[in-house]
Amino acid sequence: MKPMAGGALEDGDLALRYILKNDCVTTAIPGMATVEEVKINAGAAMKQGTFSDCDMEKAEKIAGELGETFCRRCGYCAPCPQKIDIPTMFVFSSYKERYNLAQWAEERYSTMAFTAKDCVQCGVCEKKCPYDLPIRNMLLQVRKTFNE
Numbered sequence: 647m648k649p650m651a652g653g654a655l656e657d658g659d660l661a662l663r664y665i666l667k668n669d670c671v672t673t674a675i676p677g678m679a680t681v682e683e684v685k686i687n688a689g690a691a692m693k694q695g696t697f698s699d700c701d702m703e704k705a706e707k708i709a710g711e712l713g714e715t716f717c718r719r720c721g722y723c724a725p726c727p728q729k730i731d732i733p734t735m736f737v738f739s740s741y742k743e744r745y746n747l748a749q750w751a752e753e754r755y756s757t758m759a760f761t762a763k764d765c766v767q768c769g770v771c772e773k774k775c776p777y778d779l780p781i782r783n784m785l786l787q788v789r790k791t792f793n794e
């Protein structure tokens with residue numbers, strides 16, 4: 647599910663090769679929007695079995711940066727009873743904090759009809775999350791990020 651973490655993983659070749667190195671995985675289906683992405687993904691599949699120690703170090707570094715509470719944007723938390731687009735809240739927060747795109751993120755966040763401040767802590771989203779993320783706490787952090 648979401649081998650590129652909803653677009654958050656920048657090295658598609660590394661991500662696909664990491665997934666395909668697992669003997670239990672026979673198919674990975676990443677989303678593709680351009681011919682270039684098809685070529686990158688096909689190239690990664692052709693290199694199956696070529697995952698070096700250096701590649702593993704890179705993958706572990708990325709995993710460490712993303713942390714254990716990283717939203718993969720699968721959307722299974724939806725719909726939110728309060729109409730919050732939960733994955734988008736995390737995207738904007740990530741862009742502000744991780745990618746130093748504060749103005750871009752704040753402008754887009756401010757256009758959302760429902761934001762993290764609208765969360766009533768019901769927990770419906772957490773029951774549906776296949777990654778058992780503490781979404782309610784994560785939304786509280788989003789509120790802090792955007793000074794709500």
